[in-house]
Amino acid sequence: MSDYDNSPYSRREAPLDLASVFLGPKGENADVFERLLLEAFRDHVFWRRNYHPEDGFRVVESEKHQPGYENSISTLSQELMGLLGELKAGVPFFSPRYIGHMTSDLTMASMIGYFATMLYNPNNVASEASPVTTRMELEVAAQLARMIGYEPSRHWGHLTSGGTVANYEALWVARNVKYLPVAVRWAAEQMEMKNLSVRLPDGTAAGLDELDLWRLLNVAPADALDLAAAFRDRVGDAYQAVHAMAAHSLEGMGYQEFGRRLAQVYGDALGPAVVLVPSTAHYSWEKICRSLGIGGAQLIHVPVDKRFRMDPSALEDTLRTRAEKKQPVIACVSVIGTTEESAVDRLDQIADVRDRLARELGIGFYLHADAAWGGYAASLTRNPDGSRRVYEEVLRDYSPEVWPEEGVYNGLCAMERTDSVTIDPHKLGFIPYPAGAVSFRDGRSRDLVAVEAPYLFHRGASEWGYIGRFIFEGSKPGAAAASVWMSHKALPLDARGYGKLIGETARGALVLHRRLSAGDWGEFRVVPLPTPDMNIVCFAVGHPTLATLEDTNDFVSRIYGAMSVSDARSARTLDYFVTKTELRQPEYGDSAMPTVESLGFSREDYHRAGAVAVIRCTVMDPFLASGRGNVDFIGGFARTLRTVFEQELAVRP
Amino acid sequence: MSDYDNSPYSRREAPLDLASVFLGPKGENADVFERLLLEAFRDHVFWRRNYHPEDGFRVVESEKHQPGYENSISTLSQELMGLLGELKAGVPFFSPRYIGHMTSDLTMASMIGYFATMLYNPNNVASEASPVTTRMELEVAAQLARMIGYEPSRHWGHLTSGGTVANYEALWVARNVKYLPVAVRWAAEQMEMKNLSVRLPDGTAAGLDELDLWRLLNVAPADALDLAAAFRDRVGDAYQAVHAMAAHSLEGMGYQEFGRRLAQVYGDALGPAVVLVPSTAHYSWEKICRSLGIGGAQLIHVPVDKRFRMDPSALEDTLRTRAEKKQPVIACVSVIGTTEESAVDRLDQIADVRDRLARELGIGFYLHADAAWGGYAASLTRNPDGSRRVYEEVLRDYSPEVWPEEGVYNGLCAMERTDSVTIDPHKLGFIPYPAGAVSFRDGRSRDLVAVEAPYLFHRGASEWGYIGRFIFEGSKPGAAAASVWMSHKALPLDARGYGKLIGETARGALVLHRRLSAGDWGEFRVVPLPTPDMNIVCFAVGHPTLATLEDTNDFVSRIYGAMSVSDARSARTLDYFVTKTELRQPEYGDSAMPTVESLGFSREDYHRAGAVAVIRCTVMDPFLASGRGNVDFIGGFARTLRTVFEQELAVRP
Structure with missing residues (x-):
C-alpha cells in the first residue's frame, strides 16, 4: 500500500461497519470504549509511576x-x-432524533485519543512542549493536503481552534501577498536593486520597476512569492531581505502609513481592495474583513444560483466590473458545503473564470475554499492509494442513490486549484471541538505571517521545532492533534473511510428530502429547497390560512420553537430536534424565488418580508436511512412534524 | 456565605490539601480519578440508553x-x-523535575470535567447547541470579573482558545473604540443631528461637532461608549443608529476608505496611531498589531525597570512625546506576569499616569492588562466573601517568605482600573488547553465587534442565546467551559483556593532563587535575575574560561540543550528539565545590565552580543519547596546543574 494509507495495523478486507466507529445512540459500544478509556488512563498512571520511581510518593x-x-x-x-x-x-446530539445543528456523535477514536493525550497535556505551540503531538499535527495536515490534492512537499498546513481562525489566517495571508509586490518594489528601490522581473497574470514577464500600481496589485499569489524569493536571492542575506520587505510592507507599516505612502507615490488612483464571497458565505467573513482592516463594506457578495452555489457568470461580471473600476480583488472565497444548505460551489468553473480573466484582463487574486463543512467529502474522490477515483466509480459507491452530482464531484476535485482551504475536523470529521484546519498550497505563504525572521529558526532548532511562529494562535491542545490523528487511523481519508461515512449521511439527507417532498401534509404545503449537494435539508412550510409571507415565516419560527431547546423547553420534552434559518432577500436574491413561489407568494412579498424562513435539518447520522435497528426515524420525524404543524396552527395568535 | 463563594457543597473548615487537587506525580490519586472517570462515562452511557428507550439498538x-x-x-x-x-x-510535565515551560499537572476537576462534557460535545457558539455549558462559560467569566474587581452587572467576558485570541479581541475593541467618536460624528452629520455632547479626558464636556481630529481621537473609552449610547438614544431606533455608526466606522469602511476620508476632512495632520507595550511583552503582540492593520512598526516598546516591570516614568515620557507629535495612542498594554520573568507591572502607577496625563494633556486611551500568566494570582487578594484582603493579611499567608512584595500586590489589585484583562485558565488555572479568557469592564464593548445588529438579538432569544455574535471565534468546546467551571469549584478564586496554590508555587521559586544565589558553583558564576515577582526564576551562567559574552551565551545554550527535549534527546534520558530565553538588548536595554555586569561584561559587550542568554525555570509545582515526600528536588536540581556545567564546559568546541 502506498504512503497515503497511514495505518500499519489495518486489515481492511471487509467493508468497514460504520456502527463500530461511534459509541452509539444506546451506548452499544460502551464496553469497548470503557476498556480503552481505562487502558489509556492506567497506562498513563503507570508511566508516571515508572518515571524516577525513586522519587517516592507525595x-x-x-x-x-x-x-x-x-x-x-x-x-x-x-x-x-x-x-x-x-x-x-x-441536547442528545448522539440520537438519530437530533437533526438540527452541525453536531452529532463523535468517533470513539477521536474521544479516546483526546482524553489519552489530555493526561499528558502537550502544547503544540512548540515541539519542545509537544514532541509527539506537533508531529501528529503536521501529519494530519499533510493527510488533509493530500486529500485536497496539494503537493505534499510544497504545502503548509496546521490545526486551528476552528473555521473562523482558519479562514482568518488564510485571508491574512491573502491580504499580505496582495501587497507584497509593492513591498518588494520599495525595498528594491531603497537598495538600488534593478531589473527584478515578475510574472504577470497573462503569463508574460515584466520588470518590477515598470509596473503601475494596478499591475503591482494584480500579480498572482505564486508569482508574488516567486518575486520575494528572487529578491531574497539577490540580497543574499535572507535576514536582511526579510527585514527590508517587512519595513515596506502593509503588515509592517500598518494600513495608515502604507496608504499614505501609496497615495504619495501613486496618487489617489485605485478604489478600496475587496473580498468576494458567495451570498451564502458564513457570517464570520464579515468579522474577518472588519478586523483585518479590509472593512465590512469591502466584502462583496456574489449572487448564487438556484442550487445556492456561487454563480460563475455572476463572478465573472463582478470581476469585470471591479477591473473597470480599478478595484483590486484581494481574494475570492468559494464555499464547499454552505452552512445553511450544504451547497458545493462549482469551484472548477470558478477556477476557470480566474484563469481566463487572468489572461484576458490581466487580473490576479487569491482563491480560497471555505470547506469548513464540506472538506472531508473530498475523501470520497480518493482511492486507498491516494489516486483519484473517477466519477463513475464514486457514483457506484452510493447506488441506488444518484449521488454525488457530477458538478459536486468536480467542485470537490477542484479544491486542488485553490491557494488555500479551510477544513474543520470538528464538523464532518466527527471529532471533538476544537479542531479546525487550514492548508496552503504554497508553503512559503507562512513567511508572510511569521513573527521572527526565518534565520533565527535555523539556529539549532529543527524545521518543526516551533510551528507557533507561523500560526496566528499560540498555545493549543496537542490533544486535538492526537484526536484527529486517531480518527484518521480509524477512518482513512478515502472512499472506504470518511468517504463512506459522509456518503451515508448524504444518503439519509436524500431520503429525507424525498419523504418531505412526497409526504401527506394535508392542507399544509411543505416546500423543500432543491436537492441538497450534501447532507443538509431545508424546507419552508405554508398553509392556506397563512395569508402573508410574514405570517408564514412566523409559523416556521413557531415550528422551530416547538422542536428545539430553549430556556423554556428542555431536551427531555422533545421527540425530534431541528433548527431554522432565513434566506434573506439582500443576500439570496433570486435564488430563493422558487421557494417563495411554491409557497404561493410573489417577488414583491419576498422583498417586503425581507426573508423566507426555513426549517433546517443537518443529517450527520450515517444510519438515518439504513433500516438498521427497528425504528423508522424519517417516518417518525414526518409524523411528529405533522403533529407540530397542526398544534402550532391551532394556537397561533 | 456571599455569592462570591460558588460552591454549595463545600466544607472548608480544614485548610485545603493541595495534594488532593492533582493526580500526583506518582498517580497517588489514581483511585479517585478512575472512580470519577468511570462514573462520568457510565452516567453518560446510561443517559443515552434512557433517552427514548423504545428506539432499540443499532x-x-x-x-x-x-x-x-x-x-x-x-x-x-x-x-x-x-x-x-x-x-x-x-515530556513529564507532572513531575517536580520539570521546571521548564509553563506546563504542569492539571487539576483533576478540570480533566474529569473536560472529559465528562466532551462526551456530550456541546458547542458554545450558541446556547441552543450548549444550553448548559454556555451558562457555565458566562459564570466563570463572571467569577474572573469579580476576582479582577469589575462590576459584575456591567462587565462582559468569555472564554477563548487562548491568550493570543483574547488579547486580539481586546485590541480589536480598543481600535474600534478609538475611532468611534469619528464614526458618531460623521453619522450625526449625515443625520443632521446637532448638539451631541462628549466628555473630554480633562473632565469637561464639549460639543462633538466642535472637536478637532486630535481631540476626537482622545476621548476615553467609557466616554466614547457613552457618546454612542447618547447617539442611539437620540436616533430612537437602535437598528438605524447602529447601522449609521457602522457605515461611518473604521471596521465598516476599512482602513483604506476611512483613511482617505480622514485625510479629505481633516487634512494630513496626525501621525499613525500606536500601541504601547512593555519591552517584555509577548511576541504575539506583534502578530496582533500586524494583522489588525495597525502595523508592526506602530507597536512601541516602553522600557522596563531592573525588575522587568514597565517603567511608569518611561511610559509618561512616551505619552508626552506622542502627544507632542500628535500621534494618537490606541492602547497601552500592561503585563501582569511576564512570560520570561513573571514580572508584574506596577499597574497602579500606570493607571495613575493615565489619569494624570488625561487631566494634564487631555489624552485618552484604552488600558489593557495582559494577565495571561499572572491573572489568577489576583485570587490571593480576595477573601472567600469576595472582599479584598489587606496587604498585611496576604503577607501572613505566605510567611515565612516575604511575598508578595507590596508593589506586586498593588499591581494585582489595580487590574480593576483597566478597560480589559486577558487571563488564561490554561496557564495558572492548571486547566487543560484550550482555555483563555478575556474580560471587559464595560459590557457595551462587545457591540463594537458584534456582527449583527443588537435588535435581532431580542427577537425571542434570551440575552445568552447566541454569544458567538460578540466573539471573534465561532464554534468552541463547551467542555472547556465545564472544565474551568469544575476547577473553580475545587479551587475557589480566593486566598484559600487558587491564591494558596499560586502562593505555594511562588514559595518554591523563592527557595530555588536563594539556592541558586547561594550555591557552591566552584569556578562557575551563577547569576540569577532579581527576585521574581511570581514563580519564574531565570539565571545566567559564566565561567572564567568563557572570555566573551557570546561564548557565555553559547554555553547557556548548551546547558539548555542538555536539559531539554529535542529530536536528539528524549525525555527518558533527562533528570531535570529547564528552558532558555534571551534578554535581547534592543528590547531589554538597561534592565539587563546588572546581569551582564555580574557576569563580568560591559555595556559594549552587551551591545555587541545583542543579548544575554539565561536559563529559565517555571515553578508550577506547589510542593517544590515543601519538604513533602522524601526527595529534595531543589538540591537535586542544583547537583544536576553543577554536573551539566562541568560536562558541557569539558566538551565545548
Missing part, C-alpha cells in the same frame, strides 16, 4: 484521611455529580 | 462478530496502543 495513604484531603475529594465528587446532573439538560 | 451483540466490525475495533485498539506508546516519548 501523598501517602494515611494522609488521605486528613480533613483537608477528605473535604477536597468530597467536594470534587459532589461537584462532579452536580455537573453530570446539569449536563443531562443538554 | 448494533446487536451478534453483529459484533462480523469481520467489518471486528476489524474496526481491532484497528482502534491497536492504534490506541500505538498512540500510548508514542505519548510516552512526551
Whole structure:
C-alpha cells in the first residue's frame, strides 16, 4: 500500500461497519470504549509511576484521611455529580432524533485519543512542549493536503481552534501577498536593486520597476512569492531581505502609513481592495474583513444560483466590473458545503473564470475554499492509494442513490486549484471541538505571517521545532492533534473511510428530502429547497390560512420553537430536534424565488418580508436511512412534524 | 456565605490539601480519578440508553462478530496502543523535575470535567447547541470579573482558545473604540443631528461637532461608549443608529476608505496611531498589531525597570512625546506576569499616569492588562466573601517568605482600573488547553465587534442565546467551559483556593532563587535575575574560561540543550528539565545590565552580543519547596546543574 494509507495495523478486507466507529445512540459500544478509556488512563498512571520511581510518593495513604484531603475529594465528587446532573439538560446530539445543528456523535477514536493525550497535556505551540503531538499535527495536515490534492512537499498546513481562525489566517495571508509586490518594489528601490522581473497574470514577464500600481496589485499569489524569493536571492542575506520587505510592507507599516505612502507615490488612483464571497458565505467573513482592516463594506457578495452555489457568470461580471473600476480583488472565497444548505460551489468553473480573466484582463487574486463543512467529502474522490477515483466509480459507491452530482464531484476535485482551504475536523470529521484546519498550497505563504525572521529558526532548532511562529494562535491542545490523528487511523481519508461515512449521511439527507417532498401534509404545503449537494435539508412550510409571507415565516419560527431547546423547553420534552434559518432577500436574491413561489407568494412579498424562513435539518447520522435497528426515524420525524404543524396552527395568535 | 463563594457543597473548615487537587506525580490519586472517570462515562452511557428507550439498538451483540466490525475495533485498539506508546516519548510535565515551560499537572476537576462534557460535545457558539455549558462559560467569566474587581452587572467576558485570541479581541475593541467618536460624528452629520455632547479626558464636556481630529481621537473609552449610547438614544431606533455608526466606522469602511476620508476632512495632520507595550511583552503582540492593520512598526516598546516591570516614568515620557507629535495612542498594554520573568507591572502607577496625563494633556486611551500568566494570582487578594484582603493579611499567608512584595500586590489589585484583562485558565488555572479568557469592564464593548445588529438579538432569544455574535471565534468546546467551571469549584478564586496554590508555587521559586544565589558553583558564576515577582526564576551562567559574552551565551545554550527535549534527546534520558530565553538588548536595554555586569561584561559587550542568554525555570509545582515526600528536588536540581556545567564546559568546541 502506498504512503497515503497511514495505518500499519489495518486489515481492511471487509467493508468497514460504520456502527463500530461511534459509541452509539444506546451506548452499544460502551464496553469497548470503557476498556480503552481505562487502558489509556492506567497506562498513563503507570508511566508516571515508572518515571524516577525513586522519587517516592507525595501523598501517602494515611494522609488521605486528613480533613483537608477528605473535604477536597468530597467536594470534587459532589461537584462532579452536580455537573453530570446539569449536563443531562443538554441536547442528545448522539440520537438519530437530533437533526438540527452541525453536531452529532463523535468517533470513539477521536474521544479516546483526546482524553489519552489530555493526561499528558502537550502544547503544540512548540515541539519542545509537544514532541509527539506537533508531529501528529503536521501529519494530519499533510493527510488533509493530500486529500485536497496539494503537493505534499510544497504545502503548509496546521490545526486551528476552528473555521473562523482558519479562514482568518488564510485571508491574512491573502491580504499580505496582495501587497507584497509593492513591498518588494520599495525595498528594491531603497537598495538600488534593478531589473527584478515578475510574472504577470497573462503569463508574460515584466520588470518590477515598470509596473503601475494596478499591475503591482494584480500579480498572482505564486508569482508574488516567486518575486520575494528572487529578491531574497539577490540580497543574499535572507535576514536582511526579510527585514527590508517587512519595513515596506502593509503588515509592517500598518494600513495608515502604507496608504499614505501609496497615495504619495501613486496618487489617489485605485478604489478600496475587496473580498468576494458567495451570498451564502458564513457570517464570520464579515468579522474577518472588519478586523483585518479590509472593512465590512469591502466584502462583496456574489449572487448564487438556484442550487445556492456561487454563480460563475455572476463572478465573472463582478470581476469585470471591479477591473473597470480599478478595484483590486484581494481574494475570492468559494464555499464547499454552505452552512445553511450544504451547497458545493462549482469551484472548477470558478477556477476557470480566474484563469481566463487572468489572461484576458490581466487580473490576479487569491482563491480560497471555505470547506469548513464540506472538506472531508473530498475523501470520497480518493482511492486507498491516494489516486483519484473517477466519477463513475464514486457514483457506484452510493447506488441506488444518484449521488454525488457530477458538478459536486468536480467542485470537490477542484479544491486542488485553490491557494488555500479551510477544513474543520470538528464538523464532518466527527471529532471533538476544537479542531479546525487550514492548508496552503504554497508553503512559503507562512513567511508572510511569521513573527521572527526565518534565520533565527535555523539556529539549532529543527524545521518543526516551533510551528507557533507561523500560526496566528499560540498555545493549543496537542490533544486535538492526537484526536484527529486517531480518527484518521480509524477512518482513512478515502472512499472506504470518511468517504463512506459522509456518503451515508448524504444518503439519509436524500431520503429525507424525498419523504418531505412526497409526504401527506394535508392542507399544509411543505416546500423543500432543491436537492441538497450534501447532507443538509431545508424546507419552508405554508398553509392556506397563512395569508402573508410574514405570517408564514412566523409559523416556521413557531415550528422551530416547538422542536428545539430553549430556556423554556428542555431536551427531555422533545421527540425530534431541528433548527431554522432565513434566506434573506439582500443576500439570496433570486435564488430563493422558487421557494417563495411554491409557497404561493410573489417577488414583491419576498422583498417586503425581507426573508423566507426555513426549517433546517443537518443529517450527520450515517444510519438515518439504513433500516438498521427497528425504528423508522424519517417516518417518525414526518409524523411528529405533522403533529407540530397542526398544534402550532391551532394556537397561533 | 456571599455569592462570591460558588460552591454549595463545600466544607472548608480544614485548610485545603493541595495534594488532593492533582493526580500526583506518582498517580497517588489514581483511585479517585478512575472512580470519577468511570462514573462520568457510565452516567453518560446510561443517559443515552434512557433517552427514548423504545428506539432499540443499532448494533446487536451478534453483529459484533462480523469481520467489518471486528476489524474496526481491532484497528482502534491497536492504534490506541500505538498512540500510548508514542505519548510516552512526551515530556513529564507532572513531575517536580520539570521546571521548564509553563506546563504542569492539571487539576483533576478540570480533566474529569473536560472529559465528562466532551462526551456530550456541546458547542458554545450558541446556547441552543450548549444550553448548559454556555451558562457555565458566562459564570466563570463572571467569577474572573469579580476576582479582577469589575462590576459584575456591567462587565462582559468569555472564554477563548487562548491568550493570543483574547488579547486580539481586546485590541480589536480598543481600535474600534478609538475611532468611534469619528464614526458618531460623521453619522450625526449625515443625520443632521446637532448638539451631541462628549466628555473630554480633562473632565469637561464639549460639543462633538466642535472637536478637532486630535481631540476626537482622545476621548476615553467609557466616554466614547457613552457618546454612542447618547447617539442611539437620540436616533430612537437602535437598528438605524447602529447601522449609521457602522457605515461611518473604521471596521465598516476599512482602513483604506476611512483613511482617505480622514485625510479629505481633516487634512494630513496626525501621525499613525500606536500601541504601547512593555519591552517584555509577548511576541504575539506583534502578530496582533500586524494583522489588525495597525502595523508592526506602530507597536512601541516602553522600557522596563531592573525588575522587568514597565517603567511608569518611561511610559509618561512616551505619552508626552506622542502627544507632542500628535500621534494618537490606541492602547497601552500592561503585563501582569511576564512570560520570561513573571514580572508584574506596577499597574497602579500606570493607571495613575493615565489619569494624570488625561487631566494634564487631555489624552485618552484604552488600558489593557495582559494577565495571561499572572491573572489568577489576583485570587490571593480576595477573601472567600469576595472582599479584598489587606496587604498585611496576604503577607501572613505566605510567611515565612516575604511575598508578595507590596508593589506586586498593588499591581494585582489595580487590574480593576483597566478597560480589559486577558487571563488564561490554561496557564495558572492548571486547566487543560484550550482555555483563555478575556474580560471587559464595560459590557457595551462587545457591540463594537458584534456582527449583527443588537435588535435581532431580542427577537425571542434570551440575552445568552447566541454569544458567538460578540466573539471573534465561532464554534468552541463547551467542555472547556465545564472544565474551568469544575476547577473553580475545587479551587475557589480566593486566598484559600487558587491564591494558596499560586502562593505555594511562588514559595518554591523563592527557595530555588536563594539556592541558586547561594550555591557552591566552584569556578562557575551563577547569576540569577532579581527576585521574581511570581514563580519564574531565570539565571545566567559564566565561567572564567568563557572570555566573551557570546561564548557565555553559547554555553547557556548548551546547558539548555542538555536539559531539554529535542529530536536528539528524549525525555527518558533527562533528570531535570529547564528552558532558555534571551534578554535581547534592543528590547531589554538597561534592565539587563546588572546581569551582564555580574557576569563580568560591559555595556559594549552587551551591545555587541545583542543579548544575554539565561536559563529559565517555571515553578508550577506547589510542593517544590515543601519538604513533602522524601526527595529534595531543589538540591537535586542544583547537583544536576553543577554536573551539566562541568560536562558541557569539558566538551565545548
